[in-house]
Amino acid sequence: MSLAAVFLDGTYEDGDYYVAWALAADLVVAADGGGGFLAAAGLTPDALVGDFDSLDEAAVEEARARGARVVRHPVRKDQTDGELAAAEALRAGAGEIVLAGALGALDHVLGHLALLGRVEAGGTPARLVAPDLTVRVLTAPAIVSLDAAPGTRVSLAPLAGDCVVTLAGFAYPLVRGRLPGDACLGLGNAVAAPATPGGRSGVPLGGQAKIDLHEGRVTVLVASGRESFGGLVLPDLSGVDG
Numbered sequence: 001m002s003l004a005a006v007f008l009d010g011t012y013e014d015g016d017y018y019v020a021w022a023l024a025a026d027l028v029v030a031a032d033g034g035g036g037f038l039a040a041a042g043l044t045p046d047a048l049v050g051d052f053d054s055l056d057e058a059a060v061e062e063a064r065a066r067g068a069r070v071v072r073h074p075v076r077k078d079q080t081d082g083e084l085a086a087a088e089a090l091r092a093g094a095g096e097i098v099l100a101g102a103l104g105a106l107d108h109v110l111g112h113l114a115l116l117g118r119v120e121a122g123g124t125p126a127r128l129v130a131p132d133l134t135v136r137v138l139t140a141p142a143i144v145s146l147d148a149a150p151g152t153r154v155s156l157a158p159l160a161g162d163c164v165v166t167l168a169g170f171a172y173p174l175v176r177g178r179l180p181g182d183a184c185l186g187l188g189n190a191v192a193a194p195a196t197p198g199g200r201s202g203v204p205l206g207g208q209a210k211i212d213l214h215e216g217r218v219t220v221l222v223a224s225g226r227e228s229f230g231g232l233v234l235p236d237l238s239g240v241d242g
Helices: 016-023 036-039 057-065 081-091 108-121
Strands: 003-007 026-029 049-050 069-072 095-102 126-130 132-140 142-145 153-170 174-179 208-220
Touching: 003 016, 003 036, 003 081, 016 036, 016 095, 026 036, 026 081, 036 057, 049 057, 049 081, 057 069, 081 095, 081 108, 095 108, 108 126, 108 132, 132 142, 174 208
Parallel strands: 003 026, 003 095, 026 049, 049 069, 095 126
Antiparallel strands: 126 132, 132 208, 142 208, 153 174, 153 208
């Protein structure tokens, strides 16, 4: 499955972490100012997309000279640069998308959650990634397993009304439980330790938590920057220069 990393014009609090995603991806797409982070890290995207109101023309031309395909859009448009960059990744055949630099201004964060949901509903797994957070938006029916370690915080926040979910391997399990869209019932859960230790070392095994979404749409927030949801696992960060 080909992985596309889409770099947005948001917060990059740990350069090494995001550089590792750029190096792991089969395709790197920068949305406008996201190209600035890559340039500062000495990296060139495969495609640079946007109206370039947050990336100066010299930087755009430098990326083009280094081999980036520049896709320019008008400033007055009905889609954000992030939406256009994700669409470019899908057109290129991405089998999975990660959104990097997706945190920052709250209005754009909410928009990025909507974008995750749309990409997922279209059949392509998508994650928002940050050093201490991984997010997916699931639309029923959907089943995902987590590889996060026991104790990892996991929250579920319904979108577009109530959702019905089964949670196995969590500190607070549910069987076809209803999470109201106007309450906080799904927040602050955690991956549970297995009932019996795993292996001769006696260390509990991770990967025991499973989410089965029966109805509705839900945002899943895992307090780990390395959660894969069964997709590409971020390589070891040691020795990566950011």
